Structures are given as structure tokens and as C-alpha cells.
Amino acid sequence: MYQYNTDDTAFLVERVDQFEKQLDRHLVGDLDAAKFRSLRLRNGLYMELHAHMLRVAIPYGILNTEQLRALADVADKYDRGFGHFTTRQNIQYNWIELPQIANLLRDLSSVGLHAIQTSGKAMRNITADPFSGLTEDEVEDARPYCELIRRWFNIHPEFSWLPSKFKMAINGAKLDETALQIHDLGLKIVRNDAGELGFASYVGGGLGAAPMVGPEIHPFVPVEDIISYLESVLRIYNLKGRRDNLKRLRIKFLVREHGAAEFAKMVDEDWQHGKDDPALKLNMEELTKLKQDFTLPIESLDLVDFKDTLDINYSIWKTNNVRTHKVAGYSVVNISLTQLGTAPGDATSEQMRMIADLADKYSNSELRTTKRQNLVFPYVRQDQVYALWQELEKSDLASPHNGTLAHVVACPGADYCDLAKAVSIPIAQQVQQRFDDMDKLYDIGPININISGCENSCAHHHISDIGLLGLKKNEQEFYQITLAGETLQETVIGRKLGRSIAGAEVVDAIEDIVNIYLDNREEGENFVDVFKRIGIASFKEKVYG
Amino acid sequence: MVEDSEIISVVNEQGESIELLSVDEWIADIDSNVESGKGVVVTPADDVELLQESLHKIPLIALDFVSFDDGRGYSQATLIRKRWGYSGEIRGINAHLDQLQFMLRSGVNTYDLQEQYQGSNERDYTHGFSICYQVAANNDGMKQKF
Known part of the structure; x- marks a missing residue:
């Protein structure tokens, strides 16, 4: 991957120095709130409900392990010990103190990380395929x-x-x-x-x-x-x-x-x-x-005699988390940060360091972030996947849920974000509780659920199999459901199911939708296939009927 | 502050007072405006292409940066300086301290800061960055990386 040179680092430091001066001017009343807002957003800083949120760029979703450790250190030193990986491949911290911002950004600049243009009316971080080059x-x-x-x-x-x-x-x-x-x-x-x-x-x-x-x-x-x-x-x-x-x-x-x-x-x-x-x-x-900088750090391996370990739990995990690699003898491994009972995309500093250690050991010290809020190890030897799985398992990071319906994508929602109209994470957790049977999850297959707490649509609910949009009506939280959005083969915005549904009933509605899919599914059909074939009416009837 | 149809003037680099006309006023009678040494004040909503033909006859062009978040002036400056090669004075008026380097790199060469910034250290913001990553109308003194 591309490593920042001294010019790039000097540039980052100049940016921090300037932002620190702007912050000082704001704090003594020399820079009004409106202009400071415009400037701080360009430096990734939001002023949120309870504290300040800082979004740090992960350029086109690639990190080395030194950077991941620096992100873990930031979580400990300036936040409450965790960070939130976003659907745009960045990371956010939710509990940052204003006077600490410049020091935090200086710490990050030493590993080539920054918060430049992660918000505000400017060109944002570029989204890239986490499997680029693989x-x-x-x-x-x-x-x-x-x-x-x-x-x-x-x-x-x-x-x-x-x-x-x-x-x-x-x-x-x-x-x-x-x-x-x-x-x-x-x-x-x-x-x-x-x-x-x-x-x-x-x-x-x-x-x-x-x-x-x-x-x-x-x-x-x-x-x-x-x-x-x-x-x-x-x-x-x-x-x-x-x-x-x-x-x-x-x-x-x-x-x-x-x-x-x-x-x-x-x-x-x-x-x-x-x-x-x-x-x-x-x-x-x-x-x-740059093409040289991005040359893959691996060469093909001859593993013809290699036989992977037979283990039922390992196989289940492997089905949904391991992809083939273009280089013979290697695999691409997904690490799902979405554990049952935790907020999607959240990682503790301890987890970040653990993952960094594992990436050093198994993935040439490089990893990728994805819009499904996962981390990807791009260079794992096929004969080491089992050992990696065992280590992930020990650390509760081998969630077999990735790629199943229980792997819900959610924005921080009203619990953390002052733009949100409704909560996101608690609904994600209720979905995970409702569908907690692994056999059932495997039978259902790879249905995506994405939950956004407001129309800003940070969780990309429009392009999900089942999308939920949080709304507020008479002080009550409601959710607008959209179905069968997609982007992988072609880009289609999900269709609105009908009137919005109260928070208390929305998981029932999801279950109804899943059941209609299961009842109508023919061999090999995914959710979008079924939706295209039978139309929206059956789903409507089941949910509202 | 610049308001519609209000005639204002600025003192140019040579210390002469230049009366400024709106874009419409300028193009209505270019010859006599050239003769009387008038300049032009451009607001963000103005179409600078209207000035292109007579550009090199204008002694001074003032671009109005009054609204902090309105970035049209940077494109106007780029077109006038970089694309059309205007060599006269481009004055940024109602300028904001934090945006000075953006203005200067876009082709503005003189500026009048808003009053609120009196006594500020301008150099922090005219030269805050010593490295740049793109071609611009003016990258003088900067290390270029692209």
C-alpha cells in the first residue's frame, strides 16, 4: 500500500496547526459558531448530543497494522475505549473532548492518518472495493x-x-x-x-x-x-x-x-x-x-497437497467469511465486527490491537474496511485460515453471522447522533435476538438488513434487501420499510412497502417479510430474485393484512 | 459590503481609486467604461463568461467573498486568471481570514479582509500550507506534489 512520505506528513501537521489556531480563536470568541462549524466539519468534527464526534478517514478503506494500533490508542487516550467503523469505510469516535482534538490529530498524523474532508461541503473520502487487487x-x-x-x-x-x-x-x-x-x-x-x-x-x-x-x-x-x-x-x-x-x-x-x-x-x-x-x-x-506501491506483497503458493481441517463450526464460518483469492494458495478473510448484542461496526481498542496482531501474523500487516462495517484480511495463506479462525474464535471475533440476516448494518442512530429521528442499534439487536438460531439463519441465507436512523441514510437502507428508515411521528419512533434494493449487479433503489411501522412492531414485520421469502423461494433464488418474481403485493398483505 | 447597484470603489495596487461597476453596467457600455477607467465587481451569482471578451480591458476585477460558504468566487477567479489569462489585479473583497490561501491560489492577488479580522495574523492563513497537491492559478512558493 501507499505510505505517506515526509511531505505528506508535513502537510498533515500544517493542517492540524491551522485547525488548532481556529479552535483557539473560536474558544476565545474570535471565530463565530457558523464559520467554526464550516471549518470544524472539514476536519471531521461534529458537535453531538453528549460530546463531540470525530470522523477519521481511512483512505479508500486500506489500513496497515501500525495505523490500526494508532486508532486503538486514540480510542483509549481520547475516547472511551472504542471506535465505530462506518459504512463509508471510515472510523468515528463519539466521546472526544474539544481541547484534545489537536493532540489527537497530531498523534494520527505520525502514522499518516487524518480527518481532512471527512465531513463538510467538500470532496469526501473515496469509496473503494475492499477486494481491489484481490x-x-x-x-x-x-x-x-x-x-x-x-x-x-x-x-x-x-x-x-x-x-x-x-x-x-x-x-x-x-x-x-x-x-x-x-x-x-x-x-x-x-x-x-x-x-x-x-x-x-x-x-x-x-x-x-x-x-x-x-x-x-x-x-x-x-x-x-x-x-x-x-x-x-x-x-x-x-x-x-x-x-x-x-x-x-x-x-x-x-x-x-x-x-x-x-x-x-x-x-x-x-x-x-x-x-x-x-x-x-x-x-x-x-x-x-503507485502501481509499484500497491503491488501485492504475496506470490502464488503450491498447496496442492493441503487438506483443510474438517470442523463443523469452522466450515460454517468459512462459508460466509472466506473468499477465493486471485493468487493461488491464498484466501481473503472477512472479520465481522457485528457481534450479537453489540453495536454494528463498533470495535474496542482491545479488539483493534488483537486484530492488528493477527493481521501482522496472517495478512502481511494490511487490512481493509468495508461498507458492511467489516474488516478484511487480504492476504491469508489457505493453510493458515484454520489457525486464524481458532484465534478469532478465542477472541469472540469469528462471528458466523457475517453474511446472514443477523449481520445488520446500522448507523449510530438516536442513541449517539443528534440528526437521528429514531434508534438504530437497539432494533439491530432485536433482529439478532429474534433470529438467533444458526440453522435457521443458514436456511434463510444472505439477506441484508440495513437500518438508518434518519433520511441522511448513513446505513444505506435504500440499497438493502430489507431497509429500515427511522422516522418520528407524534414523538413515537416509526420505521419506513423498503425492499429489494441492490447494487452489486445493477443499482436499484428499494421499493417502499407501505406506511411506516411502529418500533415495537417492526421486528415482527421483518419476520413476516422473511417468511414470505422462504415460502416462495425456489431453488437458488435470493431475496431480490423472489421479490422480482412475485412482486411487492404478497409482502404487503402479510405485513399489513 | 456590496449591494445591488451601489457604486463602490477600491484603491488599487498603485494607490489609485477605481470605481467599480456591476457586470451588467460594464458590458452595457464597455468603450466608455474603459475610457473612464472603471473596474468591475463580480458577485457570486454573476456569470463571469460575460466578461470574457472584454476581460483584458478591465483594469481591476473585484470578487466578492462575503458569504463564507459560497465557493463560487474560487471558480470565478480560476476562470479569469488561469483559463483566460487575465493579468490585471483581482481583488478579493469582504474576504475571510480562514480562506485567504484558497483565494490566493485561485488567482486573487490582493484582498480586503472583513473588519472582524482586524489585527489577525494573516500569514498563518495566507501561507498555512507549504505543500499542495494540485495545479492552481498560483502555487508560488509551494512544494507541489501531484
Whole structure:
């Protein structure tokens, strides 16, 4: 992976120094709340219900073990001993004291971590496929491009005060693990007829109150022109995006207002002025260097005689947590942070250190974060998977629930977030309690449940098999259910089931939905297949009938 | 503060007072405005493309950064300075301390800070970063990494 050099570290320190001065000015009354808000969000700092929340970037979801240990140290030193891995592959701390912020960020800068642009109206962290570089049939490893593009938009002088936040995803694989069409801008790495690499560009996707699947606005932007193209998209957004209506700030509204074709034309017109500017060509030399930085640290192994251990619990875990690797003799291993009875995505500092030790031992000291709030070990020898499982098992980290319905994705919800309308984590726990029989869970198979506490949709409920959106009606918590959203093969926003359901009854409704699926399932059909075949009516009838 | 149709003036780098016209006023009678040495004040909502043709006749362009979160001025500055090669003075008016380096890198070369920032250490914010990761209208003195 790419390691920060001294320039990068110096830059991070300059950022912290400046933020510390801004914080001091705010505390003595020289910087008003509104401006400080705008500045602190760009440094990942939210002022929440009980304390302050800090979001730390995990660029395109890749961490080394030194960084994970630093995150664990932060959890102990500045928080209450845990962190929350998010659906955008970052980590959040919920109990940060304001005067400690600068010291915390300095600690992180020494391992190349930061909170720059993890919030606020600027380009956010880039979402990437956690299996980048690991799968057999991928078009291209997206990681070097993620790094080059991330870098370019880091404290960009022209695009740091956008109408709203701007989220990007880059996918180089056939299946879309990034959900790129629900991002403000999604790039899919493709090859043209001549075999050259480029990016298909999708703009204006998003979830929230007005979910939208981002339309394609360019089928093929050559690799070397991607910077100038992205600048044009951002310039059109910066100049023409709505700033007057708080509910219409995201780029999706600009795209919707003009239509995808007209928007594409506006971008293209601007691009004509930039695409031939040599200074805006992607630095191919740097790309080559980055490709070397991201070379896989493993070589194929001859394990033909290897026989894996037979153990029923191990096999169950393996089915849902171990994937094939493009390098012979290796596996990709998922570590589910979602244990029964704990908040999804939460990890204690002790767990983080334990995982770091295991990654040193079994995964070349590298790990990935995922939008399902898991950690991934990218380089595990097949003949060591069993030993890894045993160690995970000892530490309660070998949850066999990953990939089953009990692995619920949830935002922090009203327990922690002052934007939330309803709780998320307690509902996730009730689902896990209701479906606590492993045999039943395996029979049901890989149904995704995602719970967002408000329309900001941090838990991506629109693109889940069963999505729950928290609402408040007459001071009571209700949940709007959506069904059969997906992104892996194609991007589809989940359909609304009907009127929202009271918190006390929502787990019953989920059980009804699961039962309709089971009653109608034919050989090999997943939830979306059944939904497409039988339609929404049967589900409605069962839940509301 | 700049308000609609209010005529304001600024003192340029040479110490001369330059009266500023709105974009509409400027393009309504470019020749006589050039003759009388008028400058232009651009608000965030203005379309700077309207100035492109007569750009090099304008002695001074003031961009209004009054609203902290409105970032259109940075793109306006980039277009005027970097894309169209304007070599005259671009003044950032109603400027905010925390945004000085963003303005300067986008092509603004002089600025008038809002009153609230009087007595602040401007250098912390004009030179807060010594390293940059992208091409811009002005990266003078910065270490470039891209």
C-alpha cells in the first residue's frame, strides 16, 4: 500500500496547526459558531448530543497494522475505549473532548492518518472495493487511481467550498462492491474497443430523502484525462449547483434539473478547455510508482497437497467469511465486527490491537474496511485460515453471522447522533435476538438488513434487501420499510412497502417479510430474485393484512 | 459590503481609486467604461463568461467573498486568471481570514479582509500550507506534489 512520505506528513501537521489556531480563536470568541462549524466539519468534527464526534478517514478503506494500533490508542487516550467503523469505510469516535482534538490529530498524523474532508461541503473520502487487487476478473486495481484522485482534491483551492458534500466511488471490478451509482460521482474502470483503460462516469446518485441512481454522463474518459474531467464536473457543480434551497444542495438536484444529457453537455463544454492542458494530465510516472506501491506483497503458493481441517463450526464460518483469492494458495478473510448484542461496526481498542496482531501474523500487516462495517484480511495463506479462525474464535471475533440476516448494518442512530429521528442499534439487536438460531439463519441465507436512523441514510437502507428508515411521528419512533434494493449487479433503489411501522412492531414485520421469502423461494433464488418474481403485493398483505 | 447597484470603489495596487461597476453596467457600455477607467465587481451569482471578451480591458476585477460558504468566487477567479489569462489585479473583497490561501491560489492577488479580522495574523492563513497537491492559478512558493 501507499505510505505517506515526509511531505505528506508535513502537510498533515500544517493542517492540524491551522485547525488548532481556529479552535483557539473560536474558544476565545474570535471565530463565530457558523464559520467554526464550516471549518470544524472539514476536519471531521461534529458537535453531538453528549460530546463531540470525530470522523477519521481511512483512505479508500486500506489500513496497515501500525495505523490500526494508532486508532486503538486514540480510542483509549481520547475516547472511551472504542471506535465505530462506518459504512463509508471510515472510523468515528463519539466521546472526544474539544481541547484534545489537536493532540489527537497530531498523534494520527505520525502514522499518516487524518480527518481532512471527512465531513463538510467538500470532496469526501473515496469509496473503494475492499477486494481491489484481490479478485480474478477485475478490469483494473482501482487503488492507485484512488490515491492519485484523493490527493488531487485534498484542500483543493477551487473546490473546497462546494454547495454540499461530494462523495466519490471508484470501482475496477466486474461486481460493484462500492455502490458507485449512489455516489455524487462514481467512476467505473472500463476498457474501450482498443483495449485502453478509461473511466465510465456516473453523476448525481445519492440516497437521502430523494434517492437517485446516478446516470452515466460519459462512457469513457481516458485515464490520462480523468483529472481534467473531474475538475470540469466539480466546476459546473460549484458554479451552478443550488445554494439557495437547503434541501436541493446535492449535485443530484442539479443533474435532475437539467437532465443527464444537458448536464453532460455542460461538463463537456468546460472540459474542452481543460482536457488538452498538459498540467491537468494524470501524472503517468506517479501512477507507475503507485502501481509499484500497491503491488501485492504475496506470490502464488503450491498447496496442492493441503487438506483443510474438517470442523463443523469452522466450515460454517468459512462459508460466509472466506473468499477465493486471485493468487493461488491464498484466501481473503472477512472479520465481522457485528457481534450479537453489540453495536454494528463498533470495535474496542482491545479488539483493534488483537486484530492488528493477527493481521501482522496472517495478512502481511494490511487490512481493509468495508461498507458492511467489516474488516478484511487480504492476504491469508489457505493453510493458515484454520489457525486464524481458532484465534478469532478465542477472541469472540469469528462471528458466523457475517453474511446472514443477523449481520445488520446500522448507523449510530438516536442513541449517539443528534440528526437521528429514531434508534438504530437497539432494533439491530432485536433482529439478532429474534433470529438467533444458526440453522435457521443458514436456511434463510444472505439477506441484508440495513437500518438508518434518519433520511441522511448513513446505513444505506435504500440499497438493502430489507431497509429500515427511522422516522418520528407524534414523538413515537416509526420505521419506513423498503425492499429489494441492490447494487452489486445493477443499482436499484428499494421499493417502499407501505406506511411506516411502529418500533415495537417492526421486528415482527421483518419476520413476516422473511417468511414470505422462504415460502416462495425456489431453488437458488435470493431475496431480490423472489421479490422480482412475485412482486411487492404478497409482502404487503402479510405485513399489513 | 456590496449591494445591488451601489457604486463602490477600491484603491488599487498603485494607490489609485477605481470605481467599480456591476457586470451588467460594464458590458452595457464597455468603450466608455474603459475610457473612464472603471473596474468591475463580480458577485457570486454573476456569470463571469460575460466578461470574457472584454476581460483584458478591465483594469481591476473585484470578487466578492462575503458569504463564507459560497465557493463560487474560487471558480470565478480560476476562470479569469488561469483559463483566460487575465493579468490585471483581482481583488478579493469582504474576504475571510480562514480562506485567504484558497483565494490566493485561485488567482486573487490582493484582498480586503472583513473588519472582524482586524489585527489577525494573516500569514498563518495566507501561507498555512507549504505543500499542495494540485495545479492552481498560483502555487508560488509551494512544494507541489501531484
